[in-house]
Amino acid sequence: MKRRELEAYLSEFLQVDRYKDYAPNGLQVEGREQISTIVTGVTACQALIEEAIALNADALLVHHGFFWKSEPAVLVGMKQRRIKALLTHDINLLGYHLPLDGHAELGNNACLGRQLALENIQMVEHIPQNLLWRGELTQPLTGAQFSRYIAKKLGREPLHLAADRAVIKSVAWCTGGAQDYIDEAYALGVDAFISGEASERTFHSAVEQGVHYYAAGHHATERYGIAALGEHLAAKFGLLHHFVDIDNPV
Template sequence: MSVSTQQLVQYIDELLDSAKFRDYAPNGLQVEGSTQVKTLVTGVTASQALIDKAVELNADAILVHHGFFWKGESPLVVGMKQRRLKALLTNNINLIGYHLPLDAHPTLGNNAQLASKLGIQNPTIDPSVKQDLLWTGELEKALSPDDFASLLSNTLNREPLTIAAGNKPIKRLAWCTGGAQDYIDQAAELGVDAFISGEASERTFHSAVEQGIHYFGAGHHATERYGIQALGEHLASQFELEWHHLDLSNPV
């Protein structure tokens, strides 16, 4: 089966309610290719490696979380950007990207999917942060910082950066996938035991220690690989598409 590119993008826009988000990059169709989509490739980031594999698979569209045309980047189409765009245009492949809308979706999004993978109960979007990006929930039973780090490692296949604020057990926690380390201060105000994000900054250490909250940096890629996969699976089922999810390794 196949679906028109216009219909596919319109469906995702409505599914993710993308119009309500103020984002750092355009959401939706970023590079126009084929008018019909039969074969869809999904991945976290529209890297050259992902594009090359999509070409090998004769994909009509690539759907990613991290696409192109970020706020503040150079507008020049040279070097790496030229090579990526050339590969897409030469092979008539659509590039479709959704950033914050995919982080925030209540079932298919990165935060919801991470909660599901970790067995976090009662996942709830906290209204204190705009655009539905800070989530809270609780574990079925309290875990020590070491045991929770092991849970992250075993689930995500990546050793997390751990900043343990003493030995207090972890029951209630907050999280936001990707580069969301600065939400640690709002998480601490909520009185949770721990906060998870993908990346950490130098200041994250001081915020965790001084506010008595455990922090886990579980990897930007590792925490955001599940939302795009869930969305791709949903679309493949909805439109009977040939679908390939490519989880290309990234240690960051």
């Protein structure tokens, strides 16, 4: 398919125009016009770019791309090497940040809920951009049991800030760096909240509001949406798709 066709489809499918984001969503580095092989991954790091080159990718689709609001605009050092590699090998880079978090079917939050096999999964309607979700465990678990369950499902031991609640039945979550939604989770009345990262202040919010908190890893909570998006594109357009998971303990 043509590059412009892929970008137009993703823009509509992910409802890019609905989101106010910290980086451009869509085509970030232009490569060849014809696309038949795509590689997906969480972050456009050098290791992922090298894998895309080795796999003869025409396009690299990521959740964390380039040109963030607070980053320097100059192309030097690490940023220059990454972009030089893409341009040298004529590979398109497309990045989708918040639109991939909030998508109702293939978004990171929807996919994380399914990965954890939660029931009654739904987005919290009053939170902008579909970023906070909630659901229920199939059976109540203690805080320690749920921690072990998360580790099994995500392949990574979470940081668990325990609360006094004896068991957990209801859960809210937002993938990535969304630790401050713990206060919204408390307002929902859930027993536990999951995000990717924790801040110093998260400990006090969890303890004082009595909500079990789990920092399950920024990377670990956000690798499912981009992989699902790649599979969707492969099935719909007959593209060859490779999901490459570059391990990241953060």
